[in-house]
Amino acid sequence: MNRLRQQVVCFWLQLKILLFSPFEGFLAVVFPLMFATAALLVYQVNGDPAAMLYAGIGAAAMGIWTSQTVSATTLVQRERRAGTLELVVAAPTPFSLVLLPITFAMATIGLYSVVATILWDRWLFDIALHVANWPLFVLSILMATVTIALFGFLLSVTAVRYRTSWALGAALEYPGWLLCGFVVPLDLLPAVLRPLSWALAPTWAVEGMRAAAAGESPWSDLAICGAVGLVYAALAAWLGVRLITAARRDATLALT
């Protein structure tokens, strides 16, 4: 019970840090919107409404991906610079439980960017989302947000030991757009990359969103998505313990 409260309070305080400046919040939404706009302008040339819907949904998920992969790794780096990393590691709370609320605070920002993208699609491109099953569609969006957050969580754990892993987060941003099939169908990618796409939870979440919009059943996609997300979480918790030990052995907690 106290643990739950702890997670909620920490989530709220971390959200406060993230929402610190309205300008930063604005930027967090503007970038995804610009990418979405670019993707939709390309698709518009065809004049095919089905393709527009395809791209519109993908662009929404892309926003969460963009706002989280990069920020997840810079987050630990930020704690390191502020000198708080050592203090939170020295606290009795397991480190993964310190990172989890931070990850969810970021996921919340990601959710906000999905909503913004959907509204933007509607106003600018007149893409009225014809969603057959709204509750399942919203569930799929939430799954996308949570699993992308968990992926960010996994990345941020590695940043505890490896100071340069923020670069990995940044480097994953654009390949992720392709690999998760946000705006380009996966069938167009070389088959060797297929397993990589399957290992990325957002791939399944976007499939789920599309299935729910089209009135098909998203459950199988969502189940796989949830399973992959859980694997991320388990892997992060397992790695977390090991990487913290490595950081204590190699004295990289205090270095900036």
Place this chain on the structure above:
Amino acid sequence: MPLTERPAVEARDLRRTFRTKQGVLRPTRKTVEAVKGVSFEIAPGELFGLLGPNGAGKTTTIKMLITLLIPTSGSASVLGHDVVADVREVRRRIGYVFGGDRGLYERLSGLDNLRYFSELYGVPPREQKARIGSLLELVGLTGREGERVEGYSRGMRQRLHIARGLLHDPDVFFLDEPSIGIDPVGARELRATIAGLREQGKTVLLTTHYMFEADELCDRIAVIRSGEIVAEGTPGELKGLVSAGRVLEVETYGVADGVVETSRTLGGVRSVVVEDRGQVQVLVVSCEPGAEVTQAVLGQLGDTRVGRVSHRDPTLEDAYVELVTR
């Protein structure tokens, strides 16, 4: 062993080496031996000082004790819990405060910073509010707690740090240069706070570069130099260890070469150093107990203009300087 006799902190032959890289194009690995076999015990309720010059290994020693660094070899325990095997038990029972203005969430208010760490330290929700309130009172931040930390002065940050370290009411405190950057009045209040901790029966390990602070506060002091403890004892014992006797200070205007060397050979003289104090150079002569060397030293000075001549008791600083420069 009965519970009361168990040391609160125990270090046994602690060692720590760091590997660093040098050079960009052809990196060479270098090993720094920061701590080379440090052993000490701190009794429950004792205020123990760790003194030493920059880079002596004080912070490294503390970080091993608070589980942030794993010792390269040797072992240590806090309240009977091993710092490598029982990490959580150790973390739950200790408080850690370091000097300087890092280690706070700039974007949160002072109050939110304390709330965040209360949660991480598992302070029971029902006690949090009262606890935070009384700590803000203790460090004199009441009324400013709602402001963001980015607007705090250095001393305010330092005081917030101290409140943070006290949140979970730990039994053992590690204070690494807590008075750095605090004004004299604030430093005095801080010393009162630290003395108050000892009165409550807390165990404290303190590092500082201010000798009067160590002298005033510490029950026992260890002097560490290049990763090794070179002396250990009460402030009184340390003063006696190097300089039982008196210190003669002679103000001179331009002391001649060779005077220092020849003075050292005089009977009853232990050590001679020259200190520049503005215009004058002061010959600091520490003497054997009972030895009367004033006339002999003045004789060595010959024609040199001499100012004030005075005697004083050795201070902890004299002892410290001798220990770390020997």
